[in-house]
Amino acid sequence: MQTILVTGAAGGIGTRLRKLLKGVYPRIRWSDLRPPADLARDEEFVAADLADLQAVEKAVEGVQGIVHLGGFSVEGPWETILNANIVGCYNLFEAARRKRVERVVFASSNHVVGFYPRRRRIGTHEPVRPDTRYGLSKAFGEALGALYAFKHGLRVTCIRIGNVDDAPADRRRLAIWLKPEDLMQLVRIGLEHPDLRYEIFFGASDNERAFWDNAAAFRYGYRPAGCAEDHRDAALAAQAKLPADPVGEWYEGGPFCSQEFDGGIERAPY
Secondary structure, three states: OOEEEEEOOOOHHHHHHHHHOOOOOOEEEEEEOOOOOOOOOOOEEEEOOOOOHHHHHHHHOOOOEEEEOOOOOOOOOHHHHHHHHHHHHHHHHHHHHHOOOOEEEEEEEHHHHOOOEOOOOEOOOOOOOOOOHHHHHHHHHHHHHHHHHHHHOOEEEEEEEOEEOOOOOOHHHHHHEEOHHHHHHHHHHHHHOOOOOEEEEEEOOEOOOOOEOOHHHHHOOOOOOOEHHHHHHHHHHHHOOOOOOHHHHHEOOOHHHHOOOOOOOOOOOO
C-alpha cells in the first residue's frame, strides 16, 4: 500500500487512527465533511459528503486502499441513517470500483448482532440481528462489501467494532473493548494480508468475557495486545452506578437494544 484514504477523519476513531497510522504508509489522505480541528499541515485532506458520488470519486482518486470509517456512528432518524450509512456506503464502494481501488476496510459494528443474548458466544457466520437502524445499516454495508468482493474483485474486510477506548468503561465493555492499537492491527491486516478476499472480523481485544469467537481474525495473524481484565475493577465500579436496564443488560447490544424497545422479545433464550 502506497496511498490510502481514510474517511471519517474528524470522528473519534478517525482522530485516534490519524495518530496511530502516521508514517505507516507513504501517503495517507483523510476525508470528512469538514477538516478536523487539529489537522496538521503535513496531513492531506479532501472534504467529501458521502451522499455525493462525484465528491466521493474525487476523494478516492489514485488510492489503493480505503478505510471507511465515515457515516453516522449512533442510532438516528431513518433519513439520516439512509443518506449517511446506506447511500453513502454504496457511493464509497461504487467509487472504489470505478477508480480501481484494490482494498476496502469497512468499519462495521457490534450492533449488527446486538440482539443475541450475552450468554451466547457467536461467530461471524451467525445470521445478523441488528439492534437499531444504525446496526441495520452496518449489516447492509457488510452485504455490499460481499457483492463488490465477489462480483467486482475488491478485497474487503469488515470489522465489527466493539468499543474503541483507552479502557473499558463498564461490564458490557469488558466483553467488547477494543484497544486502539488493536484496531490498527486489524486495519493493517485488511489493507495488507495477501490471502484476504472477503472477511468479517470482530473488533475486540483479548477479552476474557468476550461475546464473540474471533477465529477468523486469528487465522490472519491477529494478536491483540489489550486485555480488558486489566481494567476490571474500574469498569465494574462504574457499572454499579448505572441505572437498571433489563433489556440492555440481557443483550449484547446493550442500551441500543432497549432504545425504542416496544413489545419485542425481552429475553431471547438463545
